[in-house]
Amino acid sequence: MKLIRTKAFKTFAGPAWTNNPINMQMLGICSALAVTIQLNTAIVMTLAMTFVITMSSLIVSLMRKIIPDNIRIIVELAIIASLVVLTDEFLRAYYYEMSRMLSIFVGLIITNCIILGRTEGFAMGNPPHLAVMDGLGNAAGYGSVLIFVAFVRELFGSGSVLGYTVIPEFFYNAGYEDMGFMLLAPAAFIIIGLMAWVQKYLAGVDEE
Amino acid sequence: MSDMTKSIVFAVAMCVVLGLLLTGAATALQPLQEKNVENDRRKNILLAVDLVSRDRQYTHEEISDLYEEKIEIFGATQTGEIVPEVRPDEEPVLPIYLYIEDDAINAYIVPIDTQGVWGEISGYLAIDADGSTVRGFTITRHSETPGLGGEIERQWFQENFEGKKIVDRHGTFVSVRVARGDVERQVPEEDRPHYVDGISGATLTGRKLTEGLEQILYRYEPVSIKFRDNRIQMPDDRG
Numbered sequence: 436m437k438l439i440r441t442k443a444f445k446t447f448a449g450p451a452w453t454n455n456p457i458n459m460q461m462l463g464i465c466s467a468l469a470v471t472i473q474l475n476t477a478i479v480m481t482l483a484m485t486f487v488i489t490m491s492s493l494i495v496s497l498m499r500k501i502i503p504d505n506i507r508i509i510v511e512l513a514i515i516a517s518l519v520v521l522t523d524e525f526l527r528a529y530y531y532e533m534s535r536m537l538s539i540f541v542g543l544i545i546t547n548c549i550i551l552g553r554t555e556g557f558a559m560g561n562p563p564h565l566a567v568m569d570g571l572g573n574a575a576g577y578g579s580v581l582i583f584v585a586f587v588r589e590l591f592g593s594g595s596v597l598g599y600t601v602i603p604e605f606f607y608n609a610g611y612e613d614m615g616f617m618l619l620a621p622a623a624f625i626i627i628g629l630m631a632w633v634q635k636y637l638a639g640v641d642e643e
Numbered sequence: 644m645s646d647m648t649k650s651i652v653f654a655v656a657m658c659v660v661l662g663l664l665l666t667g668a669a670t671a672l673q674p675l676q677e678k679n680v681e682n683d684r685r686k687n688i689l690l691a692v693d694l695v696s697r698d699r700q701y702t703h704e705e706i707s708d709l710y711e712e713k714i715e716i717f718g719a720t721q722t723g724e725i726v727p728e729v730r731p732d733e734e735p736v737l738p739i740y741l742y743i744e745d746d747a748i749n750a751y752i753v754p755i756d757t758q759g760v761w762g763e764i765s766g767y768l769a770i771d772a773d774g775s776t777v778r779g780f781t782i783t784r785h786s787e788t789p790g791l792g793g794e795i796e797r798q799w800f801q802e803n804f805e806g807k808k809i810v811d812r813h814g815t816f817v818s819v820r821v822a823r824g825d826v827e828r829q830v831p832e833e834d835r836p837h838y839v840d841g842i843s844g845a846t847l848t849g850r851k852l853t854e855g856l857e858q859i860l861y862r863y864e865p866v867s868i869k870f871r872d873n874r875i876q877m878p879d880d881r882g
Binding site for chain 2: 469501502503505506509510513514517520521524525527528529531532535539620
């Protein structure tokens with residue numbers, strides 16, 4: 436029980452659940468719509484995002500005392516952008532097919548407001564170990580939503596999970612059809628909307 | 644040091660460090676990336692003639708073995724002769740890939756490089772040895788809007804081209820055109836063999852692609868005519 440009372444754990448658990456960047460703060464929706472048609476793209480996107488947000492939080496936090504205040508946003512963006520370019524280059528060298536499927540959305544991690552929000556709002560004012568936990572927590576919050584949405588969309592949209600068909604043949608014979616709607620972006624909106632509703636209900640958030 | 648100087652020094656130092664880091668990474672990973680691009684190019688040529696399937700993963704070795712066994716690159720002259728690709732001191736030739744099965748030409752593949760709405764569209768169009776039926780079409784690279792013109796990279800759009808005719812019943816060249824919407828609804832019955840379904844919300848991409856295909860296929864017409872008349876000679880000087 437001691438673990439969950441530490442500040443580090445709270446820093447991690449906050450964004451992962453009660454302050455989830457997508458469901459509660461409604462940030463990062465763009466990529467959540469774009470890369471969640473299939474589970475495997477969502478997983479790779481989550482990993483890429485985890486790397487970028489954790490590393491940028493760590494670097495910014497380590498340098499927070501020497502970053503000049505008047506150019507701090509530019510510095511943060513330059514660090515984030517470099518990490519994104521590194522991720523993109525790495526994917527293109529080792530996971531070419533995947534990088535083609537994610538196309539511009541890896542590059543667009545730069546504009547993912549969650550990351551700049553965390554470096555500016557948290558890492559600039561907190562020590563490295565907390566900044567890393569905060570980064571990981573946000574990545575977990577973002578990634579869990581992404582993966583859940585992708586799971587639902589792939590299951591009902593294509594009848595498969597991770598590319599393997601799971602809906603048995605006799606379902607189709609009995610007249611079951613894949614929901615083409617799940618493959619379109621609005622489907623992700625509806626799933627995220629439902630998730631946000633359920634989570635806010637469970638967390639007991641009142642009408643604002 | 645004043646705040647201003649400090650900021651400038653910091654910014655310069657940051658640019659140098661990040662610049663070096665990114666240059667290093669890009670240089671180190673470049674050979675691997677180029678290999679991937681080349682492999683993808685070969686895979687798309689194989690896809691255009693249906694030698695590989697879209698539903699399966701292939702290793703680099705499988706692709707290069709298949710490619711080296713079945714595909715050869717030649718040049719097409721303005722009179723429609725097929726000649727070795729590299730011929731110094733002579734008139735330039737158009738690159739043409741031949742799919743050779745049992746020492747006979749099974750299909751020929753035309754590289755497509757044309758202008759899209761936002762940038763270049765590159766791909767391959769394979770035509771049967773009858774010189775008029777499209778075997779397959781693949782897109783390797785494009786910069787169209789994701790979700791709109793970007794749909795040209797989808798399987799359904801590319802498979803759309805299979806079996807279409809680049810000539811009409813009288814043997815006149817008509818190219819393949821992208822319809823505005825569904826072929827069944829938009830195109831009169833007799834023209835349907837020359838039209839593929841368009842993408843909704845991407846009229847411009849369709850129009851650009853139509854223009855590009857027409858220009859490129861027109862340049863290859865001399866060869867296609869020879870294929871149609873069955874007068875094509877296997878080039879002796881192979882390889």
